Amino acid sequence: MTSTPVIDVERLNLKYGDFHAVKDLSFQVRHGELYALLGTNGAGKTSTLETIEGHRAATSGTVRVFGQNPRDRRAVRPRMGVMLQESGFSPDLTVRESVRLIGKLTGRTDKVERVLGIVDLTHKAGTKVSQLSGGEKRRLDFATAVYGTPELIFLDEPTTGLDIQSRDDLWNAVDKMREDGSTIVLTTHYLEEAQQRADRIGLMHQGTFHREGTVSELTRTLPSTIRFFLPDSAPELPLRATLDSDGKLRIETSDLPKDLYILLHWAHHNGVEPQELEAGPTRLDDVFRSIGSE
Numbered sequence: 663m664t665s666t667p668v669i670d671v672e673r674l675n676l677k678y679g680d681f682h683a684v685k686d687l688s689f690q691v692r693h694g695e696l697y698a699l700l701g702t703n704g705a706g707k708t709s710t711l712e713t714i715e716g717h718r719a720a721t722s723g724t725v726r727v728f729g730q731n732p733r734d735r736r737a738v739r740p741r742m743g744v745m746l747q748e749s750g751f752s753p754d755l756t757v758r759e760s761v762r763l764i765g766k767l768t769g770r771t772d773k774v775e776r777v778l779g780i781v782d783l784t785h786k787a788g789t790k791v792s793q794l795s796g797g798e799k800r801r802l803d804f805a806t807a808v809y810g811t812p813e814l815i816f817l818d819e820p821t822t823g824l825d826i827q828s829r830d831d832l833w834n835a836v837d838k839m840r841e842d843g844s845t846i847v848l849t850t851h852y853l854e855e856a857q858q859r860a861d862r863i864g865l866m867h868q869g870t871f872h873r874e875g876t877v878s879e880l881t882r883t884l885p886s887t888i889r890f891f892l893p894d895s896a897p898e899l900p901l902r903a904t905l906d907s908d909g910k911l912r913i914e915t916s917d918l919p920k921d922l923y924i925l926l927h928w929a930h931h932n933g934v935e936p937q938e939l940e941a942g943p944t945r946l947d948d949v950f951r952s953i954g955s956e
């Protein structure tokens with residue numbers, strides 16, 4: 663049962679007139695995974711997701727969701743929850759009416775009060791959508807993903823505009839839905855969130871994958887860095903360093919513990935103290951920055 667991928671994209675191409683927005687893209691999302699589709703602006707993420715969600719027809723290639731064509735909305739739609747960047751709830755409806763409407767539109771069943779509790783809008787149940795704050799509206803958008811605990815959930819920039827507490831609450835609710843067996847597809851420009859939570863990442867650039875894999879598969883191809891300030895009077899460093907724009911020296915290394923040891927040993931021996939020392943493994947940000955420079 664679990665061997666069939668939840669999403670199976672094979673050689674997907676999307677064209678807008680002459681413009682080739684998605685080029686021969688293939689990937690799968692497995693049952694229970696949190697898959698992050700990330701990329702540069704205009705990379706083709708939204709176009710790809712709209713096709714998987716059944717809103718857009720592929721120019722060529724195949725897309726299967728639960729083994730079915732997502733254009734067959736009646737078969738697939740009740741099984742997927744989509745949190746868009748803006749759900750477009752009517753401003754005149756109350757929060758409770760809006761949540762109830764999700765059930766009608768998706769064909770899923772749930773208890774409205776349960777959903778209101780998860781998105782922390784119980785105290786706003788009688789308030790009109792037009793009177794919600796930006797963060798409260800975002801939490802109401804999240805209700806579309808929560809309602810009925812769908813098997814497949816799309817989260818498009820879910821935490822934009824949310825304060826820290828609301829972000830933590832949202833991720834706790836996502837973790838809970840994963841425990842209940844939901845598969846998650848995430849897009850976000852907050853790379854730390856993807857780095858912390860994604861099982862696998864598809865990193866898009868100009869319509870195709872720049873890289874795809876787990877976070878460690880993506881980051882291990884780039885060196886780690888050590889950065890610090892040194893006084894001008896310091897003797898020559900034992901390792902090759904370059905100067906960053908903020909005045910810090912940067913050492914790039916494929917063996918962080920060894921080179922950190924060499925640096926600190928040299929510093930101790932010469933009586934100099936590297937200031938504001940940062941040493942860490944490669945982050946997803948660095949992989950992003952490397953796009954275009956390869």
Ligand SMILES: Nc1ncnc2c1ncn2[C@@H]1O[C@H](COP(=O)(O)OP(=O)(O)OP(=O)(O)O)[C@@H](O)[C@H]1O
Pocket residue numbers: 678681683701702703704705706707708709710
């Ligand atoms: N309806 C359309 N007509 C013509 N071109 C389009 C259309 N929609 C998107 N594009 C173009 O296709 C490319 C991919 O757009 P898409 O919105 O899928 O990218 P994205 O990765 O979601 O970008 P972003 O991170 O900036 O939201 C872009 O160059 C965009 O300008």
